[in-house]
Amino acid sequence: DMKVTQMPRYLIKRMGENVLLECGQDMSHETMYWYRQDPGLGLQLIYISYDVDSNSEGDIPKGYRVSRKKREHFSLILDSAKTNQTSVYFCASSLGGGTEVFFGKGTRLTVV
Amino acid sequence: AQKVTQTQTSISVVEKTTVTMDCVYETRDSSYFLFWYKQTASGEIVFLIRQDSYKKENATVGHYSLNFQKPKSSIGLIITATQIEDSAVYFCARSLDYNQGKLIFGQGTKLSIKP
Numbered sequence: 001d002m003k004v005t006q007m008p009r010y011l012i013k014r015m016g017e018n019v020l021l022e023c024g025q026d027m028s029h030e031t032m033y034w035y036r037q038d039p040g041l042g043l044q045l046i047y048i049s050y051d052v053d054s055n056s057e058g059d060i061p062k063g064y065r066v067s068r069k070k071r072e073h074f075s076l077i078l079d080s081a082k083t084n085q086t087s088v089y090f091c092a093s094s095l096g097g098g099t100e101v102f103f104g105k106g107t108r109l110t111v112v
Numbered sequence: 113a114q115k116v117t118q119t120q121t122s123i124s125v126v127e128k129t130t131v132t133m134d135c136v137y138e139t140r141d142s143s144y145f146l147f148w149y150k151q152t153a154s155g156e157i158v159f160l161i162r163q164d165s166y167k168k169e170n171a172t173v174g175h176y177s178l179n180f181q182k183p184k185s186s187i188g189l190i191i192t193a194t195q196i197e198d199s200a201v202y203f204c205a206r207s208l209d210y211n212q213g214k215l216i217f218g219q220g221t222k223l224s225i226k227p
Contacts, residue, residue, distance in 0.1 A: 031213045033215075035217075040219060041219060042118075042203060042217040042218055042219040042220050043157075043203065043205075043217040044217075045214070045215070045216065048213075048214055056214075058214075059216070088155070090157065092157075094213045095213070096213035097145075097207075097213055098145035098162060098164060098207060098213075099213065100159040100162070101147075101149075101159065101213065101215060102159075103149075103156070103157040103158075105154075105155060105156060106155050
C-alpha cells in the first residue's frame with residue numbers, strides 16, 4: 001500500500017516551544033517535500049530532499065529546518081515556534097522528475 | 113520566482129455539465145511538467161493528471177482532460193460530466209526542474225457542483 005504518513009495529525013504548541021513534525025513513506029521514493037498550506041496561498045514549498053542528507057531550501061525556509069537520515073523518513077523542525085507558523089503542513093514524496101507526487105494527510109499546527 | 117497563477121477563486125456549476133479551470137504559469141525552461149491535483153473536503157491531496165511540455169497532445173484521464181497552450185503558458189483543466197463528488201479545490205502545479213521533482217503550486221480554485 002503506497003502511503004505517506006504524517007505524525008501527529010494535530011498539534012498545539014506555545015510560542016517559543018520546539019516542534020517536530022515527522023513523515024514517513026513506504027515507496028522508497030528518493031525525493032521528499034515539506035509544504036505548508038495557508039488560505040488563499042496554495043501550497044508553499046518549505047524544503048525539498050533529494051535523498052539522505054541531501055536537502056535544499058524551498059521558497060519559504062526561514063524558521064524551519066529539516067532532517068533526513070533515512071530515505072523513508074523526513075522530519076520538519078521548528079526551533080522556537082512563532083504564531084505565524086500556525087498552518088497545515090503537508091509532507092510528500094515522489095520518484096522525482098515528472099512523476100506523481102504523493103501527499104500525506106497533513107498536520108494542523110497551531111502555535112498559541 | 114516563477115509563478116503559477118489560478119485566477120478563478122471559485123466556480124459553481126450544475127451536475128453533469130462541463131467545467132474548465134484556468135491556470136497560467138511563468139517559465140524560462142523549454143521542458144517541464146504540468147500537473148493538476150485535487151484537494152477534497154477532508155484535506156486529502158491527490159494527483160489527477162499530468163502534461164509533458166514537449167508533447168503536443170493534450171493529456172486525458174477518465175473525465176479529466178487538459179487544454180495545453182504552450183505559447184500562452186496556459187494549462188486548463190476540463191472536467192466533463194461533473195459529479196457531486198468532484199466538488200473540491202483544484203491546484204495547478206509546474207515542475208521547476210526537469211529531473212528532480214521540485215513543484216510550485218497555484219493558489220487553487222474551489223469547485224462546487226450543485227445537484
